[in-house]
Amino acid sequence: MANQLSVIKNEVFDVVAKNIQSYVSRGELYLPANYSAENAVKSAWLQLQEVVDRNKKPALEVCTKPSIINALQDMVFQGLNPAKKQCYFIVYGNKLQMQRSYFGSMALAKTVDP
Secondary structure, X not given: OHHHHHHHHHHHXXXXXXXXXXXXXXXXXXXXXXXXXXXXXXXXXXXXXOOXXXXXXXXXXXXXXXXXXXXXXXXXXOOOOHHHOOEEEEEEOOEEEEEEOHHHHHHHHHHHOO
C-alpha cells in the first residue's frame, strides 16, 4: 500500500502541482495573495489518504487518476483549502468530486467582495 501511495503521489499530485505552477507562470491562473496552492494540495494529499467510498475502499485506489486531478485542480481554481474545512472530497462510483463547504463558500465570497 505504501508503494502504491508513492506512485499515486508521483502520478497525480506532482502533476497537479506542476500544472498549477504552469498556469500561474503563463498568466492563465491568478491566485489570491493569501493562498498557497502547494499547501492546499499537500493538505488534500493527507486527507485523501483517509477518504473511502461506500464500500470502505480507499478513494485513492478506487478513483480514476483524471478524476482525482480534476478534483484537486477544481479546489485550487476556487482557492480552497481542505485543512481549513473549506472543501471535502467525496467518491461517486470511481470518480472523485470536490465539494465546497459552507466555510469555502464564505471564503470565496470574501475573496470576491471583501
